[in-house]
Amino acid sequence: MTAPIGIQLYSVRENMANDFDGTVREIAKMGYTGVEPAGFPEGVSPEQAKKLFDELGLTVTSAHSPMPLGENKQKVLDTMAAIECPTLVCPSVDPAYFSSKDKLIELSEILNQANEIAVKHGMKFSYHNHDFEYALLDGAPAIYTLQEYLDATIGFELDTYWIQVAGQDPAKVTARFGEQSPLLQIKDGPGNRKGDMTAVGDGVVDVPAIIRAGEPHTEWLIVELDRCATDMMEAVAKSCKYLAGIAKE
Secondary structure, three states: OOOOEEEEHHHHHHHHHHOHHHHHHHHHHHOOOEEEOOOOOOOOOHHHHHHHHHHHOOEEOOEEOOOOOHHHHHHHHHHHHHOOOOEEEEOOOOHHHHHOHHHHHHHHHHHHHHHHHHHHOOOEEEEEOOOHHHOEEOOEEHHHHHHHHOOOOOEEEEEHHHHHHOOOOHHHHHHHHHHHOOEEEEOEOOOOOOOOEEOOOOOOOOHHHHHHHHOOOOOEEEEOOOOEOOOHHHHHHHHHHHHHHHHHO
């Protein structure tokens, strides 16, 4: 059975900045059952957001957030608690960490520390990729070296589009990570850095193959469009409809 469909709210950040309540209500009408926040617009508190999510029956799938480390630790933890976040996702790190094995070991120590704190506060911890993690290091994608040094409880939110941009097969990568990747980010487009993304199903990505590869372990399919040339609300609505159609096949 195909996993339920959520949306990374970063996709509709401009709409939410103008009308948070109305945008989220429209997202629910489209058929999305989950939301993945990445911060909230000015004037919207985590508590207000969670109240609206609950009213609309939207599950918080996870959240992109700074790691719960350093001076922001308590603020991050309080925000995650307010929205009852089950998985804190590290959205990005300095690409320089992926330049050598020693730098990856350094990064693994930071991520393992963040994971320990997240777990202590009742959350899972996951890492979200872009394309640079899949550049080759010693003949294999650098992220595989990082994986060797991470605690086995750390998950990977695979951004399947960026995996393709990096020249890798996202379906094969999804199968490789298996149960360590319960969250799959689904997006589509021309498959390069410069081109605008499209509604899911309108680009070059073999989305059905990715879904099949992750099906035994996927808990959520999360639509994210960093940008697109068309109206964003139309694009995310079309993306949800496309994925729902696959679920019925």
